[in-house]
Amino acid sequence: MYELFFKKMAEKITLTSAQQDIIKQYLIPKKIRKNQYLLQEGDVAKHAAFVEKGALRAYSVDDRGTEHIIQFAFEGWTISDLYSFLTGEAATYNVDALEDSELVLISKAAQDEILKQIPEYEVYTRLQITGAYLAMQKRLTSILSLSLEERYINLTKLYPNLIQRVPQRMIASYMGLTPETLSRVRRKIKDK
């Protein structure tokens, strides 16, 4: 249990097995079925979720009922409404499972406790959020400066997983497009 979780950590910091045992005390394993909610808008995000297996998405719903996908999370990724998780305020978006998934939950209290006891973990969280920041900046700059075709091609290269495991209409939502437009973009690329 927690193999991938510690494997990911080992890529950035070194922990003794005693330290790992301390951390394990605070982790909560959880299985979640496809289409099941992990978090709903209005709830308070009590946990961050590390994905051991499966796939999740975070999304909001606007006035017109349109879904906007904020983030996907596959194996090795962490997902939560970070703002709600940190502040304890109501979540601004929903998180649900795209496939049957296995998660590792970390509560805010657990995270704080681990941060206190294990200085290395502070480094890990800093590096992790830095990576997430850079990835999101890349996503944002690609929206601002690339054509739809370029954006889609980049996405397929960056996350081959995404294309195979996620329905097109969700990819469209992630890109800020209608499914029809994405379908036409794909056609254009194919025709070349």
Add this chain to the structure above:
Amino acid sequence: MYELFFKKMAEKITLTSAQQDIIKQYLIPKKIRKNQYLLQEGDVAKHAAFVEKGALRAYSVDDRGTEHIIQFAFEGWTISDLYSFLTGEAATYNVDALEDSELVLISKAAQDEILKQIPEYEVYTRLQITGAYLAMQKRLTSILSLSLEERYINLTKLYPNLIQRVPQRMIASYMGLTPETLSRVRRKIKDK
């Protein structure tokens, strides 16, 4: 000197004056004139820059010569090509001054040294990047789910500074629009 820099830190962590003195040894003050470059695409980002006074922007230039503004930085903000700063690879964008400015530079080596000597600084950098992440996520979701008018109004509320101190065409670039379109959006809002 460095007043704002330490004031901002004091909002998140507590440092002894001895610790502050250690940090000061690694800081480099720098004045920069309006329109002057701090960093150009292709350079390696050697420093992160904290803005004590003035205003800077980070931007890229695409194939057609169009500028895309990635980030503004006013007093109290930090700016750099984070990716280049961390990896030592060539910068992917430019940073220049919108006004005569006073900066506090921190080199990568200095940062690493401070992180080693002062554990509190690790906490500070983590909280800082987390805040930047959340702000960028907000910017991204507003692009995906709001109308142009809503986005512009939000921007004026969030950063009143921006509207007063930055030319419209740069705000348009920041929003991913042409100056003409932003002008029309502003007109529509005014007419209501």
Add this chain to the structure above:
DNA sequence: TCATTGCGTTGACGCTTATCAATGCGCTTT
């Protein structure tokens, strides 16, 4: 087996935004 449902695709149309061009204004420079 047949009906149902959800998804991706395609077509027609309209709205939004980009592009191109022109004007006026304020600021700087000489």
Add this chain to the structure above:
DNA sequence: AAAGCGCATTGATAAGCGTCAACGCAATGA
């Protein structure tokens, strides 16, 4: 004071994307 320049604005037109509608297909269930 005059000329030159960058910037914001406005108008006309074109391109891109959203919306609405219809269809085919595969998966699901009666």
